[in-house]
Amino acid sequence: MTKVKSAFTAKGIESITATDKRQEIPDPSLRGFYLIVQPLPGGAKSWAVRYRGKPKYTIGAVGAWALKDARKEAGRIMRAYDEGRDPRAEKRELLSDDNLIENVLAQFVKRHVKRKNRDSTAQAQQRYIDKELVPRWKGKHVATIRRRDIVTMLDDVVESGRPQAAVRLLALTRKFFNWAVGTGWLDASPCVGVPVPAPLVKRKRVLSDSELRLVWKGAEAIGWPFGPMVQLLMLTGQRREEVAAASWSEFDLTGTEPFWTIPAGRAKNGNEQQVALAPTAVSILTNLPKVLGQGDFILSTNGDTSISGYSRGKRRLDEAMMEIAGSEAEESGYDPKEVKLEPFTLHDLRRTLATRLGDLGVAPHTVEAILNHARVGVASHYNHARYEKEKREALLRWERHIKKIISARPDSNVVSFSKISLRDGGE
Structure with missing residues (x-):
């Protein structure tokens, strides 16, 4: 039987060899903490606790538990015994199917994500859970x-x-494990000390008129259902999820001033938003195909759920834009191989609308109202004006600008073939 005279060390544990007999080797520095070495031919090593006449508690294999972690776990087990608890029963409960990560994540979605977030945020977090964590x-x-x-x-x-x-995935994972600690699933979060994987970058991308023209033409080329969604994003400046999950019941297209009402439950800031609809937007909406089903979504392929698959749709849009740009370059006497397109996201269309409205002379408070940004400072308490007239005039002005650039000749002053990489489009 091997005996150790001083505290366990990683190197010392590695040097202990198996024999033809099972060995239980105590750690001189922590009474009750043992190294178990199984007999040959296996010779597996594991950590265990024997404490004050209680049944042996196996912590786990040496390969899975570093010495410092196993020693810390042994201390926790001994404290549990001192407090009159049964760590073996707690371990059995912990290892039940209820504690499988997919089941705990389901509880997290039900009890936290859906209760604490607006629908669009909850859907975004659900996608990360479904695609990355589970x-x-x-x-x-x-x-x-x-x-x-x-x-x-x-x-x-x-x-x-x-x-x-x-x-974003780290933020969600950290939130999940903090919730698991707070609700008793865990004693500590494994996210503690995890560094942020990349600097958070605030995007500043604003598309040029020539790029907006290609986006519109590309959306026309790919058609239903992603194309109309992109065009509505361009015309209204609303968020992707707000457009993609819009329902027919939110629209009034019959009056002289048609509008779309985004309910508070679907708006990012929780405030109902009324969006003025220009004639082109109304035309797009009235020409959308009606998909049979139980749902009321304006953009749906099955009638029951709103559209998804944004990354795939964005890749199709990028490819269509590249093909159109290449063809137009060749017709204008340029080498189509020299044409490249700067990467952009769908959210950049919203930023572009806001920036260009400012260029067109629209007042900042009207732009903010169109974007449905939360008001801060004194304005959040005292200014509750909705600026509906100003919003409608601004979006009609924006529609005229869009119509002007999409009707321009590709070799005109409006459109230029500057070297622009359609890399990963994303959201």
Whole structure:
């Protein structure tokens, strides 16, 4: 039987060899903490606790538990015994199917995500859970997720070319584990100390007139359902989820001043928003196909749910824009191989509308009202004006500008073929 005279060390544990007999080797520095070495031919090593006549408690394999972590866990187990609790029963409960990561995440969505967030935010967080967390960790118990698992996940997302998605994923993962601690699923969060995987970048991209023209033409080319959504984003300046999940019941297209009312439950700031609809927007809406089903969505392929698959739709839009730009360049005597397109996201269309309205002379408070931004400072308490007349005039002015640029010849002063990379489009 091997004996150790001083505190366990990682190097010392590695040097202990298996024999033809099972060995239980106590740690001289922590009474009750043991290294278990199984007999040959297996010779597996594990950590265990024997404390004050209580049944042996197996912590886990040496390969899965670093010495410092196993020693810390042994201390926790001994405290549980001192407090009259049964750590073995707690472990059985912890390892029940109720504590599988996919089941705890389902509870997190039900009890936190859907209760604490507006619908669009809840849907976005659900997508991250479904696409990143569940596929990666399904079948694991929530208490077995380690900091290293989280860092590895974030590194994989960054290396896939999505650093900002990794930043958002860390925020959601941290929120989940904090919730798990607060609701008793865990004693501590494995996210503690996890570094932010990339700097948070505030986008400043504003599309030029020639780019807006290509976006519109590309949307026409790809057609239903993603194309009309993109055109409505351009004309209204509203958020992607607000347009994609809009219902027919939100629209009044019959009067002389048609409008779209985004209910408070779907608006990011929780404030109902009335959006003036220019004639082109009304035309797009009235020509949308009606999909049979139980739902009321204006953009749906099955009648029951709003459209999704934004990344796939964005790639189709990028490809259509590139094809149109190449063809027009060739017709104008340019080498189509020299034409490139700067990457942009759908949210950049909203920023472009806001910036260009300012260029067209629209007052800042009207632009903010169109975007339905939350008011701050004194205005949030005293100014409750909705500026509906000003918003309608501004969006009609914007529609005229859009019509002007999409009807321009590709070789005119409005449109130029400057070198512009259609890389990953994203959201």
